[in-house]
Amino acid sequence: MMPRILVKISYHGGQFLGFQIQNQGRTVQGYFEKILKRMHKQPVRIHPSSRTDRGVHAKEQYFHFDTELNIEPTKWQYALNRSLPDDIYVHDVQFVDDNFHCRYDCVGKTYRYSVYQSEHRNPFLSQLKTFESNPLDIVAMNEAAQHFIGTHDFTSFCSQKTEVESKERTIYESRVEQTAEGLDFVITGSGFLYNMVRVIMAYILEVGKGKREAADVPKLLEAKDRNLVPHTAPSEGLYLEKVYLSPEALQADFGEGIKIHYKKSTQNS
Helix, strand or coil: CCCEEEEEEEECHHHCCECCCCCCCCCHHHHHHHHHHHHHCCCCCCEECCCCECCCEEEEEEEEEECCCCCCHHHHHHHHHHHCCCCEEEEEEEEECCCCCCCCCCCEEEEEEEEEECCCCCHHHCCCCEEECCCCCHHHHHHHHHCCCEEEECHHHCCCCCCCCCCEEEEEEEEEEECCCEEEEEEEECCCCCCHHHHHHHHHHHHHCCCCCHHHHHHHHHHCCHHHCCCCCCCCCEEEEEEECCHHHHHHHHCCCCCCCCCHHHCCC
16 A cells, blocks of 8 residues: 655645646646656646635645655655745645545635725735725624524525535634734635635625625525625635644634534535
């Protein structure tokens, strides 16, 4: 049995078409598989914990792969980083059991969406935060965010292109916090549907502008109709912030009493 390698990375997603490899264009997966192919003299497929979209960043992301090469973890880290562009970095490499799977063993993820508020657009925050010139009611936004906590069907708050049987997900935390430049939306859940965080963020921003009501979130969830929530926030402010690869890690942050949803077939993005 070939050793299985777990790699922890971060990347600036501004110049990537996303994580997942494409026929053409720059992708995170493409870079790693090109390096591994050169080292192994044959194609090597990597398996990520999440497939972030175009323009989305990752502060913490994982993938695994199997190798026949006898290389120590620190040397793997050095070899990969030496061949990577400046907008990707390998933080850690370790051996894992051969039954471990980055996607299927993932029990939760945290996303952060960053917004800066200003009268004028700041070019130095381009691709890092979403610009908002309107005043925002953070109290109302936080009230809306709280309604997403719990287990719900998120059909109303995901892309209509989402192709999974169950659109039920469990949210452990959902909050809006003030920052020096504006605000951040932080959400942790068992898994996320395609564009789910960005659709939720778009709605919360409308609540902040007084265009939608925080109290309407429960009935919108119940309606299971994406047409009622038509907008999607830009990708540039979105960060995959943390990936939970074990129930113990999730319980350490949210308490042993939480109900962990560990369904291999429902982890989507």
